[in-house]
Amino acid sequence: MAxxxxxxxxxxxxxxxxxxxxxxxxxxxxxxxxxxxxxxAADKEAVTTTYKNAERILRRVAGKGVLKPQAANRTISRLSRKLNQALASK
Structure with a gap:
């Protein structure tokens, strides 16, 4: 007890x-x-909407100090790389 x-x-x-x-x-x-x-699932529309949602959440969480800004940027970068590969291949 305190x-x-x-x-x-x-x-x-x-x-x-x-x-x-x-x-x-x-x-x-x-x-x-x-x-x-x-x-x-290879659904282009779902991929883009879920990417936008994930990016928005990551930026918000970084702004609140839960994640470090660079960690959020790194995660967003990795997700965007996956997004671009998925959209280019299909």
């Missing part, structure tokens, strides 16, 4: 932040999985 009230408040805040960050990371992973599933 001795000081500020320590207990800091602990409560960290739990709230942890729950929020877990939600955003989960949302990001789901968006990437949906994009990869659309790639496997």
């Amino acid at each position: 001795t000081h009230s500020s320590a207990s408040k800091a602990h409560k805040q960290s739990l709230v932040r942890r729950a929020r960050n877990r939600h955003y990371r989960s949302m990001t992973r789901k968006a990437i999985k949906r994009f990869n599933a659309a790639l496997e």
Whole structure:
């Protein structure tokens, strides 16, 4: 148990932040999985819409500080490379 009230408040805040960050990371992973599933299905329309959604989520999460900006940019770059390959091959 925390001795000081500020320590207990800091602990409560960290739990709230942890729950929020877990939600955003989960949302990001789901968006990437949906994009990869659309790639496997070879549906051009679904691939482009899921890519746009994943990019939007990654940029939002990076802006909130859940992911580092460079990590989000790297992931977006990899997804866009996959998108361009999929659109060029079909």
